[in-house]
Amino acid sequence: MEGYSLDTRIIVVTSGKGGVGKTTVTANISAALAKEGYSVVAIDADIGLRNLDVVMGLENRIVYNLVDVVEKSCRLEQALVRDKRVNNLYLLPAAQTRTKDAVSPEQMLELCESLRGSYDFVIIDSPAGIEGGFRNAAVAADEALVVATPEVSSVRDADRIIGLLESDGKRSINLIVNRYRPQMVKKGNMLDVSDVSEILAVKLLGVVPEDEEVVVSTNKGEPLSLGHNSPAARAFRNICHRLLGKDIPLQYPNENEGKGFWEGIKSLFRL
């Protein structure tokens, strides 16, 4: 297999604001990277409010969790849940019965360092907010993926998070614009991608359109990037390729993307 990095890339997925799609992005990017043949560990750092296991469809196979590992109640390998649908994809779930104070930044650093060298990617799903939970999630990361929706509140929070990541010395900070709705942008009811990108002034890695399939896949526990062909699935795969350094031109979702065939035809004739 080609294109493998000798160094593990530790990437935190964060946003500041809640509900913008950090967990969905984490699950889909992790699955897409694993599908490309890379070994990936997805870590749910949202202790007390775990969700990544559900989105990845691995909730019934959890035995140990992140807190068990840092408290040395189990070995790291015992806590990693392997995804059977794709080789080399693992989940380190969060504890649901503990709070974010259960893990310190030093413990998180030690945990991530123990993964370094054994896997190609470690993708960390950060909790919302800028407090301890975010600090824990970001402390060991070399890179950051900031997820923002095209809303003023989300962009402002993303800006705050980027400022904190910059002051922490993260060398690579990339932006993903999620839940983009071209129809609303056209009507002037939603920020344009260029507006978001200009305000946040970091590299735009991809734009994920609003897509009903995301809700369906989340409920089913099947990340879209594992094989679907919806607009969001294609966007996640493109993001994955850009993350791997491939030169994929940025594609902005158009008005008809995500609509059915007849709806697309209707839009074409303005019916």
Add this chain to the structure above:
Amino acid sequence: MDYSRKVQFKGEGEGIRLLISEDIPMDCLHDAVNTALDKAEKLAIGVPLILDFKMRPLTQKDVVSFLSNVVMKRPLKIKEWRVLDRGGKEVLDRMGFKTQEGQRTYQGKGTLFVQRSLRSGNTIEHDGDVIVLGNVNEGAEIYATGSVCVWGKLCGLAHAGCEGDDDVFIIAGSFEANQVRISDKISYVQPDTFWTGKPVKVYVDQGKIVVSELSG
């Protein structure tokens, strides 16, 4: 060396402003200004003249010496003396010369250059003027005892003269803030006003915050 080229004449109102560069060494000052006045011949004679020493720190001895060696040598009609250095202005005021009223003097406090954009959550507090070579995003804040100049977009909060100085201003390359503060005054800006997105200067006039568009 001939420093007379560093003395410039500029028309201002009904008179002429004599701009005397700080680059001229003190021991060459009289010769430089005398030469410049001689070259100007009758242009400066009898016309209201503003002597502008810019940032030069003036002492009482310097002023007396300048009077006897330059001003008293020809029939000059001095309308006003100007100097940006606070100490120099105090000397001129104390000696009874007419200086520009309400002139903002340089306070000797450093200007803070911020060579990046300020993101949400960033706060700058500075005793003096602040110049931002970037944007001030929404949620970012600047508190300056002096003036605030933002080269890019001003979307966040700028508070100029935050210790009570009215004689300061805020300049923005693109004005998109929803609130500005000068001294103890606050102005709320409605979204999409006439000024939105334009280069502006915000200052206090007759006790109220006013905005004017900056033109070329």
